[in-house]
Amino acid sequence: MKLYDAPWAPSPRRVRIFLAEKGVVIDREHVDLRDGEHLRDAYLRINPRGAVPALELDDGEVLCESAAICRYIEALYPEPSLFGADPLAIGRIESWTRRIEGDGYAAAVYAFRNRSPAFVDRGLPGNWPPVAQIPELAARGMVMWDGFVSALDERLADRTWIAGGGYSFADITALVTIDFAKSAAKLSVPERAKHILRWHAAATARPSAAA
Amino acid sequence: MKLYDAPWAPSPRRVRIFLAEKGVVIDREHVDLRDGEHLRDAYLRINPRGAVPALELDDGEVLCESAAICRYIEALYPEPSLFGADPLAIGRIESWTRRIEGDGYAAAVYAFRNRSPAFVDRGLPGNWPPVAQIPELAARGMVMWDGFVSALDERLADRTWIAGGGYSFADITALVTIDFAKSAAKLSVPERAKHILRWHAAATARPSAAA
Structure with a gap:
């Protein structure tokens, strides 16, 4: 393949x-x-x-x-399991993955796509007819980003990894989201979100982060 | 539970x-x-x-x-499997589920939330600070809906169910999306999309559709 x-x-x-x-x-x-x-x-x-x-x-x-x-x-290749090995892990990983995507990743895409001259009439990623940018989406994305950061920081206050067990697909999704948001959409994790920052350093230190 | x-x-x-x-x-x-x-x-x-x-x-x-x-x-409760019982079925079901959600369901939510007086300052579903409606999202949703309908109709031209095997989570997602889009967002499946209409009748005839 x-x-x-x-x-x-x-x-x-x-x-x-x-x-x-x-x-x-x-x-x-x-x-x-x-x-x-x-x-x-x-x-x-x-x-x-x-x-x-x-x-x-x-x-x-x-x-x-x-x-x-x-x-x-x-x-x-089931091992190591990144989507969860028991029902509760499976549910938690999917729940957090969806939340990270729906609040954090969507916020970054909204901001990235809807104000840059590079994406005029390409407000949606991929092969679509011309789709106008909507600058108001960047503002909406800021609200979503703030909510995402607060919720994830609270979640990580007493956990090493997001879903509660080992490193999982939820962590991968959050790492990709946070790095993309910073580089492409100027949405960053503020200093007050110290649990996210600790988690981010640990996720970034894994060899996989450089893949 | x-x-x-x-x-x-x-x-x-x-x-x-x-x-x-x-x-x-x-x-x-x-x-x-x-x-x-x-x-x-x-x-x-x-x-x-x-x-x-x-x-x-x-x-x-x-x-x-x-x-x-x-x-x-x-x-x-693994049986009957609705997320797929082998790697290819798992991949196909997730791929189509994501596509239905990202194009079709998102289109319906865009249209539903961003023009009705019932949702002033509640442009996002759930517990958020006030978020302004963005009427332009309804227009964007129409483009997405058309793309969704065309792709799904083509997919169903030679298949009973969306992922290619039995009834799956992808079919459930599409059924919910199409019924919600019609009732809440006035986005419907046109007569030309005859494969979707045939599929929709079959999905609706299952006892589960009334749950």
């Missing part, structure tokens, strides 16, 4: 960290997002959605969506 | 259909969304996010997010 990857985008990074935590190596092909390669015919024949990552299987089928690719990998 | 539920909202319905497909019965308590019960102290002590569904476990821990609740139930 082959992973269509891109070096600075958050969703491919989520898959790369996941693979590194598993110790799984997959062939990768870079798609040049800055050059618009993901929106040209050759790549759209692989993934009509015009998004990375995409995982091409040996029979040609293509799996899209980073969470789906990670779940496929988890099913092939 | 106890499920905090609401009769007309899409996310609780997703869990109810899931439980019905599993044949699992859980105590339920209704939260009156129209009366704002989900945003009052008694419920916020259970789920500070002010959202339904929420699953209260016997030790008092509360799991939020409908997908997380369903995954917890799947882990407790």
